Amino acid sequence: MKPRTLYDKIWDDHLVDRQPDGTCLLYIDRHLVHEVTSPQAFEGLRIAGRKVHAPDKTLAVVDHNVPTTDRSKGIDDPESALQVDTLATNAADFGIEYYNELDMRQGIVHIIGPEQGFTLPGMTIVCGDSHTSTHGAFGALAHGIGTSEVEHVLATQTLIQSKAKNMRVTVDGKLPDGVTAKDIILAIIGEIGTAGGTGHVIEYAGEAIRSLSMEGRMTVCNMSIEGGARAGMIAPDEITYAYIADRPRAPKGSAWDMARAYWESLPSDEGAHFDREVRLDAANLPPIVTWGSSPEDVISVTGTVPNPDDIADENKRASKWRALKYMGLTPGTKMTDVTLDRVFIGSCTNGRIEDLRAAAKVAEGRKVADSVNAMVVPGSGLVKAQAEAEGLDKIFLAAGFEWREPGCSMCLAMNADKLAPEERCASTSNRNFEGRQGFKGRTHLVSPAMAAAAAIAGRFVDIRDWGH
Numbered sequence: 001m002k003p004r005t006l007y008d009k010i011w012d013d014h015l016v017d018r019q020p021d022g023t024c025l026l027y028i029d030r031h032l033v034h035e036v037t038s039p040q041a042f043e044g045l046r047i048a049g050r051k052v053h054a055p056d057k058t059l060a061v062v063d064h065n066v067p068t069t070d071r072s073k074g075i076d077d078p079e080s081a082l083q084v085d086t087l088a089t090n091a092a093d094f095g096i097e098y099y100n101e102l103d104m105r106q107g108i109v110h111i112i113g114p115e116q117g118f119t120l121p122g123m124t125i126v127c128g129d130s131h132t133s134t135h136g137a138f139g140a141l142a143h144g145i146g147t148s149e150v151e152h153v154l155a156t157q158t159l160i161q162s163k164a165k166n167m168r169v170t171v172d173g174k175l176p177d178g179v180t181a182k183d184i185i186l187a188i189i190g191e192i193g194t195a196g197g198t199g200h201v202i203e204y205a206g207e208a209i210r211s212l213s214m215e216g217r218m219t220v221c222n223m224s225i226e227g228g229a230r231a232g233m234i235a236p237d238e239i240t241y242a243y244i245a246d247r248p249r250a251p252k253g254s255a256w257d258m259a260r261a262y263w264e265s266l267p268s269d270e271g272a273h274f275d276r277e278v279r280l281d282a283a284n285l286p287p288i289v290t291w292g293s294s295p296e297d298v299i300s301v302t303g304t305v306p307n308p309d310d311i312a313d314e315n316k317r318a319s320k321w322r323a324l325k326y327m328g329l330t331p332g333t334k335m336t337d338v339t340l341d342r343v344f345i346g347s348c349t350n351g352r353i354e355d356l357r358a359a360a361k362v363a364e365g366r367k368v369a370d371s372v373n374a375m376v377v378p379g380s381g382l383v384k385a386q387a388e389a390e391g392l393d394k395i396f397l398a399a400g401f402e403w404r405e406p407g408c409s410m411c412l413a414m415n416a417d418k419l420a421p422e423e424r425c426a427s428t429s430n431r432n433f434e435g436r437q438g439f440k441g442r443t444h445l446v447s448p449a450m451a452a453a454a455a456i457a458g459r460f461v462d463i464r465d466w467g468h
């Protein structure tokens, strides 16, 4: 048999039908559902008088619209309250397991799937959310779908797809101290651009990727979509299996042994064909900060704001000037001279326990600058409980950070957590688009340690100078 990639193998094992024009029908193993992209899908089922085909393969949670302050008194904002109530009703009506805003297991959809062992290697996983690529860290084929596809998957447990191309991004070598998974993925997007992965599924490989924890691997796969790829994935290995073992919904006993044997067959074969290859050396990577309004606008923290006049392409030049104007920055400014008003530590990119540990390590015994409002939002109730068991909440509170309830929060400001116009924020999330964190808000993407250090210094600092 021809050598196959990880993507090829999962694809082949889920193919239900292939039409002569290349249109395929794929079986879907897992469907995650959140409040933003599901209401019309359920309404569609209701109108057609259809049921959910496989409720046990479907899991619903609220994350985008939930407040991150005390929820016991309900949700003030009527629109958010309606979104949340609608999901609760739909989950009950269609017999789907649902983690509501008061459930310990509630959290950002891409954090709770792995936590519960709902996300497993070799699976096809979808959700009406672009950052579904996160789950690819387990060696799954995971990607976002639109609301009409959510309805299709709910009704049939299948999805119409055409096959993407294979791309491999190899990150060789060892990461320097203070440089993290977030810096790897920002560097990759800086290298390939936001359209670099278009039409491809990216497999991340190489020593630096293999050395990452599952948390770090999820951070990398999470932002595959910001590099334009359909999905991102990493072959499963011992680190993957150790993370999954004993999770509530992971296979147990002989089912585990069978599953593991299958998982071990998944890594790309020697000699498998990749349509595109990109290589990076981890040893050369610095801590990265974005300067513009696209995730590809990356620069080393030791760098200066670039001059768009150096760009040959006229349209690109104009768009980068516009980004600088929006961001309120001028070419040549040292990134370490850029001061901040807000800091956001959280999101499905960097809201896991390891991220909070990295931020707390920086915050310990220090104080948030008077000019900065900083908040830490755990990615899930279980992350929050774990952090509290380790005393991280105390460290953050003593340093002057706010300690919030889990959810998407200021990653996209669909709730009360927002930037005011022209406020500048160091954020551990994945998108720095105009208005993403609030109207006219200015977002700089960074790693958790860099965000914590920026909160304390009141400006960007090179975390390597702090002994991290």
Ligand SMILES: CC(C)[C@H](C(=O)O)[C@@H](O)C(=O)O
Binding pocket: 036, 037, 064, 128, 129, 130, 131, 144, 412
């Ligand atoms: C609201 C949702 C549809 C959206 C997405 O698909 O990614 C959100 O999660 C985001 O990060 O922008």
Ligand code: SF4
Binding pocket: 063, 064, 108, 109, 110, 129, 131, 347, 348, 349, 407, 408, 411, 412, 429, 430
């Ligand atoms: S945390 Fe941000 S990126 Fe992730 S699902 Fe929520 S809004 Fe989207």
